[in-house]
Structure formats: structure tokens, C-alpha cells
Amino acid sequence: MATSKKYDVVVFGASGFTGQYVVEELGRVTSEEERGLTWAVAGRSEDKLNKVLEKASATIGVDLKDAVDVLVADVEKEETLNDMAAQAQVVLNCVGPYRFFGEPVVKACVKNKAHHIDISGEPQYLESMQFKYDEEAKKKGVYIVQCCGFDSVPADLGVLYTVQNFPGRINTIESYLNLSAGPEGAVGHYATWQSAIHGLANAEELRKLRKDMGTKKPLPKSGPKLENRGPAHWSEMMQKWCVPFPGADASVVRRTQRFLYDNAGENFPVQFGAYVCVAAFRYLVLLMITGVVFGVMTKFSWGRWLLSKYPRLFSLGYFSHEGPTQKQIEGASFTMQFIGSGYSNTVLQDGDYDGPPNMTIATQVEGPEAGYVTTPIVMVQAAITLLREMKKFPAKGGVLTPGIAFKDTSLVERLSDRGVIFSITAPAASN
Known part of the structure; x- marks a missing residue:
């Protein structure tokens, strides 16, 4: 996996209902123990993304505007997803329902060697992504880690x-x-x-x-x-x-x-x-x-x-x-x-x-x-665990459940520290 990516984490779908809370949680974490982590927000509207950062800054009491970049990316425009994934080590995909909007993001991440974390609770989407992309993700050394929220x-x-x-x-x-x-x-x-x-x-x-x-x-x-x-x-x-x-x-x-x-x-x-x-x-x-x-x-x-x-x-x-x-x-x-x-x-x-x-x-x-509290906590800590403890993962890549990916990591302890x-x-x- 290349380490020359511009961002450690990109939050895609940051202007959505759940995405706003993920941005706020990531802002808290990066203003505390993970200050060296680089990240950006992504979505269809630059104006909406700027408003997300403004609201998050007001909520957590930390100015994110100068510290967090804004990327324009649209699930209906493949080239924008490729550009986003090419710059990210990990993409946090908050755009649902995933059965309609999830696969283009997974495809772009596998193609551009970006790890992908979602918060889907949709079994058909989850299992179809495993069926379609597991082998290719393994070949590329990419981790597609699913359902990293309250589900499941x-x-x-x-x-x-x-x-x-x-x-x-x-x-x-x-x-x-x-x-x-x-x-x-x-x-x-x-x-x-x-x-x-x-x-x-x-x-x-x-x-x-x-x-x-x-x-x-x-x-x-x-x-x-x-x-x-x-x-x-x-x-x-x-x-x-x-x-x-x-x-x-x-x-x-x-x-x-x-x-x-x-x-x-x-x-x-x-x-x-x-x-x-x-x-x-x-x-x-x-x-x-x-x-x-x-x-x-x-x-x-x-x-x-x-x-x-x-x-x-x-x-x-x-x-x-x-x-x-x-x-x-x-x-x-x-x-x-x-x-x-x-x-x-x-x-x-x-x-x-x-x-x-x-x-x-x-x-x-x-x-x-x-x-909208537990799910952002879990998603953000899953991303940090993936970045910090990748060597503890059981395979060289693939489409994984949380239990497969994080079995031997410190995620349980990290989550307990966050409530x-x-x-x-x-x-x-x-x-």
C-alpha cells in the first residue's frame, strides 16, 4: 500500500445527516490525541461542505476551516471518485442507502488503492461487495472493512x-x-x-x-x-x-x-x-x-x-x-x-x-x-485502528467484517476509552 497519499482520511458524504456527526467526531479526535492525522471532507457541494466544517467547528469548539480540505466528489461522476480515492489512505463512506450509492465508492477505492470503511447495515449490499471485490481487493492490498458503526x-x-x-x-x-x-x-x-x-x-x-x-x-x-x-x-x-x-x-x-x-x-x-x-x-x-x-x-x-x-x-x-x-x-x-x-x-x-x-x-x-453518537465514534476509531495497526489484520487485503479485521487489534480498548x-x-x- 502506497504511503504517499495526501490525506490519511477522507470523509465522503460529509454533508449528509450522519456525515456531519462523523466530521465532528473526527474533529474532536484530531484536536486531541491524533493531532498529526491529515484529513479532508468530500461530497457533491463545496458550499455545503464548508457549512459542515463551520457547524462542526462551532459544536466542538475547534476551528477546522484552515485544517481540513474540501474535495468535490459525486457518486455519479466516476472521475471525481477516482480523484478522491487517489488522495486518501482511508475513505470513510457515509453515503447511503448503500445499495444505491455504495458500489461506485468501493470500486474507486479498490482501483486507486484506498482502504474503505462504511457504516452499512444492509446485508445484500455487504455480501455482494464481498462477492464482487474480495479477490481484487486482496490483489491490490486494499481493506474494505464493512459495517463499522452501531451496525455491527x-x-x-x-x-x-x-x-x-x-x-x-x-x-x-x-x-x-x-x-x-x-x-x-x-x-x-x-x-x-x-x-x-x-x-x-x-x-x-x-x-x-x-x-x-x-x-x-x-x-x-x-x-x-x-x-x-x-x-x-x-x-x-x-x-x-x-x-x-x-x-x-x-x-x-x-x-x-x-x-x-x-x-x-x-x-x-x-x-x-x-x-x-x-x-x-x-x-x-x-x-x-x-x-x-x-x-x-x-x-x-x-x-x-x-x-x-x-x-x-x-x-x-x-x-x-x-x-x-x-x-x-x-x-x-x-x-x-x-x-x-x-x-x-x-x-x-x-x-x-x-x-x-x-x-x-x-x-x-x-x-x-x-x-449518531456511537456510530461516528466507532467509524473514526476503526479508521485510526486501521491506520495504526494494519499489521495485526489477518490478511493482505479483502472485503472484511469488523470481527475479521479487528480481532487482534486494540479497537475494543479504543472504543471503551471513547464511551x-x-x-x-x-x-x-x-x-
Whole structure:
């Protein structure tokens, strides 16, 4: 990888809703411990990018105007993407939905030997980029590191953290996400809503892609099969109703486990299930009714149009074109708890042991608001870790999940220092 690039980091899509927060976080970090890092912002409008820097400067109390360059780049103009990527060691791609705008940026980065980090939570996009660009990225020595935001670093690295702290062999891990809102409530941005619409509408394409990639082949199990908990279940440990988490976490963790099995000598991949907790039974009923309506509407063009036109109505107020207010962001937080079950080293000494798992462990990842505080923190620290610890990455390049890329790095410690904290809540103990 050439080191003569003009910028260590370029934030592409800096004038978008999430991009603004990434710029602010990068501004904080480069005004503190990473003062030598060179960076620029990129997007379609020079005027908007200058306004982003003005707003970020006012928010963080550091003047960025003279320290950060502005680059004009457009996903519909290949030459501008090539020019941007040619100047960057790492491109932070904040332009979504990625199924519409992501691939041209990946293509430009691979072509011009720039590492690429995204914050996508769209499994079809993520897996299609692996299918199309993994081999070429390896040849070029380029790292395309995916889903480096709330989707799906807490889940993927949380699983690895749980495994690392288990004195034996883990068979299954289940994650339970709790999202907390302040007195102002919580709202997601339209781009996330749009990604969900088109992801569900094209689910069949994802199944075909996985068949073509051979990723539907089952991995070996070290114990009983992970329980299928259905569309909803009551968790005694969480003391809440829970439903399957609709994001990319499960697919990302499975890809990491497959890589570790195929390439890193991990003979017993972890079975993983991801859930989100619901505050009360009445909300569970409302959520399930809304989910059915949403699923049906995504199958028709008129339904997708209505969902896109009126996100606040069809999401019961949880998504809007405007996104959350600053007060809503400041009042929100998350906790993701992991329950691991497996075999202690004591029983593993007996090669004939084939009983049920005899040990459990509980860990958690907790942090501030998921989409616009935690995600920028994770994305920026992922970029810095890539720049500083590239020699610890497991390959010479390729399209990687966070767990593959950062397994042996200090990213967990870096995140904990920035308020996204990994911890053991219940040490491994016999059942």
C-alpha cells in the first residue's frame, strides 16, 4: 500500500445527516490525541461542505476551516471518485442507502488503492461487495472493512469478546439489545428507513447471492443447535419481551465465524442469535402488527412509495425525513447484552463428553445514542485502528467484517476509552 497519499482520511458524504456527526467526531479526535492525522471532507457541494466544517467547528469548539480540505466528489461522476480515492489512505463512506450509492465508492477505492470503511447495515449490499471485490481487493492490498458503526461492531466484537473471556468452548451466544430514549423520545433518520424498505423488498436476491457464494452451507456445531425462539419470546434474564433484531448483526457475525473456521483454525464456530427487547406487551403487539403491514407493503411498488413518502406514519413515529433532534440524541443510549453457553475446560478434558453445555457467561456493550453518537465514534476509531495497526489484520487485503479485521487489534480498548464500553457482567460459571 502506497504511503504517499495526501490525506490519511477522507470523509465522503460529509454533508449528509450522519456525515456531519462523523466530521465532528473526527474533529474532536484530531484536536486531541491524533493531532498529526491529515484529513479532508468530500461530497457533491463545496458550499455545503464548508457549512459542515463551520457547524462542526462551532459544536466542538475547534476551528477546522484552515485544517481540513474540501474535495468535490459525486457518486455519479466516476472521475471525481477516482480523484478522491487517489488522495486518501482511508475513505470513510457515509453515503447511503448503500445499495444505491455504495458500489461506485468501493470500486474507486479498490482501483486507486484506498482502504474503505462504511457504516452499512444492509446485508445484500455487504455480501455482494464481498462477492464482487474480495479477490481484487486482496490483489491490490486494499481493506474494505464493512459495517463499522452501531451496525455491527458491538455485536461482532461483542461475540469475540465473550468468547475470549470464556474459560472453555462456547457453543451459543444470544444478544439482547435495549434501546433507551430520553424525555424527548427517539427518532431515526429517513436513510435508515429507506434501507430497511429495500432490504426486505429484495430479500430473495440476498438468498440467491448466498447460494452463489456458498455461504448457506452449514457450519459445524460443538453442541446442541441454537434454539429457534420464533417471532417473539419472553426472556427471563432480560425480564422483557424480545423479537429478532432486524439489522445486519446476525449475518455479519455468521460471516466472521465462517471466516475464522475456514481461515483461522477455529474448529468450533459460535452459533449466534440477535434480539431486541420491547418495553411492554402492548408495544410488542403493536410492533408485530406494524411489521406485518410493513412486510406486505414492501412487496409492491405502490407500497414502497407510500412507506418512503410517509415514514413517520408507517413507523409509528420512529423514523422521519428530518431525523432526531439534538436533545433526542443526547437523551438516548443502548445496552447490548450477550448470554454465552458452552463447555468448561474441565469437561473438555474428557474427550467422550457429549452432554449439554455446563457453563454460561454474560457480557455487555453499552454506549451513548446508537446512530449518531456511537456510530461516528466507532467509524473514526476503526479508521485510526486501521491506520495504526494494519499489521495485526489477518490478511493482505479483502472485503472484511469488523470481527475479521479487528480481532487482534486494540479497537475494543479504543472504543471503551471513547464511551462504548465492553465488560463482563456475570463471569463464566457452572450451570
